Amino acid sequence: MRGDANGRRDKILETxxxxxxxxxxxxxxxxxxxxxxxxxxxxxxxxxxNKEDILxxxxxxxxxxxxxxxxxxxxxxxxxxxxxxxxxxxxxxIDQVTDLFVILYKDLGTLDRDTCTKILNMESETARxxxxxxxxxxxxxxxxxxxxxxxxxxDVVSLGHMWALKKESRLHGWMSLEQYVESQLHFFMSLLIxxxxxxxxxxxxxxxxxxxxx
Numbered sequence: 001m002r003g004d005a006n007g008r009r010d011k012i013l014e015t016x017x018x019x020x021x022x023x024x025x026x027x028x029x030x031x032x033x034x035x036x037x038x039x040x041x042x043x044x045x046x047x048x049x050n051k052e053d054i055l056x057x058x059x060x061x062x063x064x065x066x067x068x069x070x071x072x073x074x075x076x077x078x079x080x081x082x083x084x085x086x087x088x089x090x091x092x093x094i095d096q097v098t099d100l101f102v103i104l105y106k107d108l109g110t111l112d113r114d115t116c117t118k119i120l121n122m123e124s125e126t127a128r129x130x131x132x133x134x135x136x137x138x139x140x141x142x143x144x145x146x147x148x149x150x151x152x153x154x155d156v157v158s159l160g161h162m163w164a165l166k167k168e169s170r171l172h173g174w175m176s177l178e179q180y181v182e183s184q185l186h187f188f189m190s191l192l193i194x195x196x197x198x199x200x201x202x203x204x205x206x207x208x209x210x211x212x213x214x
Contacts, residue, residue: 009047011037013061016054021099025055025107052115058100063122065093070129079137080193084185086133087156090126091181094160101164127153134192143192152191159184 015037019028030051034041048054069089076082094101108116131153137143163180175183 008039008043012039012044012047013054013058016051017058017100017103020055020103025051025103026110052112055103055111056115056118059104059119059122062093062097062100065096066090066126069093073133079133079140079142080189083130083133083137083192084189086130087160087185087188088181090130090156091160091163091184092177094164095167095177098164098167101161105161105165123157127157130156137192147191152188156184156188 012033016028016033019032019036023032028051030044031041033054034044037044044054048057069086073082073086073089076085104119108119111119127150131149134143134147134149134152138145138147138149163177167177167180
């Protein structure tokens with residue numbers, strides 16, 4: 001029974017994400033989702049409070065992917081390696097759910113205040129994790145102390161979102177995800193550590209990350 005319930009929940013979420021992408025968040029109703037998913041409206045309300053709850057549940061799935069990346073990163077003691085691993089994992093995760101980010105950026109300003117706050121809190125928590133890694137590297141002497149960790153972490157998250165928003169238009173055919181990731185990493189590292197160390201640091205870190213993902 002639990003397996004059937006989980007399967008129904010996943011089906012509703014996938015259907016909602018598809019419809020939100022096609023019609024916009026406000027262009028989709030609960031009956032629309034029910035009809036497309038092949039379930040009753042009552043089944044949806046049994047699992048979710050409302051349409052906002054469906055959207056937040058979609059984001060919770062994304063957040064759980066982030067947490068896996070952060071958890072693996074916590075196993076690394078070197079702040080340079082840890083930061084690069086987390087950024088690569090974050091950007092690759094964002095690439096898997098670009099349609100959800102398009103929905104958010106299109107409709108965020110029209111959502112109710114409570115839902116907006118919850119969404120922005122998730123984003124702030126992601127930036128906080130990255131800022132803490134940067135501060136840890138500053139304390140250990142790996143990173144420059146004159147860099148604002150919170151601001152740079154915000155930039156890291158924002159440029160990840162930018163990939164999601166622009167990869168099918170401006171970036172399409174220009175560069176691959178991996179090229180984008182490595183270019184951004186080189187930029188971040190050039191701000192945080194001495195320039196002559198950047199290329200070697202990024203190369204060695206990518207080799208370790210690729211081996212870890214096998």
